[in-house]
Amino acid sequence: MGSGQVTDWQGKHVTVAGLGVSGIPAAKVLHARGAVVTVVNDGDDARAREQAAELEALGITVRLGDGATLPAGTELIVTTPGWKPDKPLFTAAREAGLEIWGDVELAWRLRGPDAAPWLAVTGTNGKTTTVQMLASILRAAGLKTAAVGNIGVSLLDVVLGDEQYDVLAVELSSYQLHWAPSLRAHSAAVLNLAPDHLDWHGSMEAYAADKGRIYEGNRVACVYNAADKATEDLVREADVEEGCRAVGFTLSAPGPSQLGVVDGILVDRAFVENRQQNAQELAEVSDVNPPAPHNIANALAAAALARAFGVPAAAVRDGLRNFTPDAHRIAHVADVAGVAYIDDSKATNTHAAQASLAAYESIVWIAGGLAKGATFDELVAKSAKRLRGVVLIGKDRALIREALVRHAPEVPVVDLDRTDTGAMLAAVQEAQRLAAAGDTVLLAPACASMDMFANYNKRGDAFAAAVRGLGA
Structure with missing residues (x-):
């Protein structure tokens, strides 16, 4: 099928793998374009049957409880991002010489000839914020844009909608990138790399x-993290268009072709005339909300992509000032008796938790949940000197406790042998007991939430509710 836009879907037999949030729109879009669509799904529960009935009413075939067999006559597979590459369906497809696309690849192929360019962001942590x-920066420059992709706004909806955009800010997960072979961004950033989703990859x-x-x-810039050599190595290995540049971001003073920080000011030495000698002031560290180190790095990466698109320096400053972070990302809940309570429930892996812990000096840390195969020795060793106390909750808390015994044996630890949702109230009360004025009680679990909560939002909400109860 080549790698450009596809215009003729009439009669093409497409199998959509999975009924998920991207599978259903993909099936509908392809069916509307005349493709013969079959959806296969592993699950066969009440929800799946309800979704299947909706699609079947349109004339789409759905096979529930059988996601392993390749339907006869399939010419292309479109998969939801979560399906692992080693699924039997994909093995059969590869043996048959078929292409496998994800939702991002489908959106890329379906976009119109005058479609907006994509500024793309990936990384283990910080993607959504960046x-x-x-x-926000692009809007401050007067450009029509949207934050789309893995962020919850469907790329298919945006690409096929009536709105005309100047440029899109696109968040991409490693799953989505795996299934997007022909995607070509204007400029892109890899924020950081740390072990995550290794069970999938x-x-x-x-x-x-x-x-x-x-x-x-x-085409213009590959943005990498100067403090994370693995991201720079990926730039070196990439096959880019002639003239595309490697642009680094750093929390230190920037060298030529970098953005960085000098005396509390974000500066650009990449997108200026005579970058050997010159630098452009973009914004102050105080314009970044919150000004935690890893969030300043996010701001520099966002600024680099915006500057690659030709955005003026003033728009970087205004865009950062206008930006408000999502809930549960280093959110200040309350101060109680001189102790700050911070909700970073979004810190669902060790890399994110380490960034969060690095933002405070004296911490009572609430951690634990589902480890997803992670180990905690490096996180605890790097953070030990900041820990006044630790409260552990959740299914895999023993892994963190063992790392604390090895690397921070003098830190008091409360091990709450609970995985019920009410455990958060007990955890906050224990943290209050351990904390002294000037400390920060930090929920940065370093684990996923699904052992105790529906998602990290619910976990953060439970923490905030418990904190507000302290002040009552």
């Missing part, structure tokens, strides 16, 4: 390689 900052090398796909075919 994409939202980027969209199979190895750190495979995970990094999928992240690195975001740089393929970039």
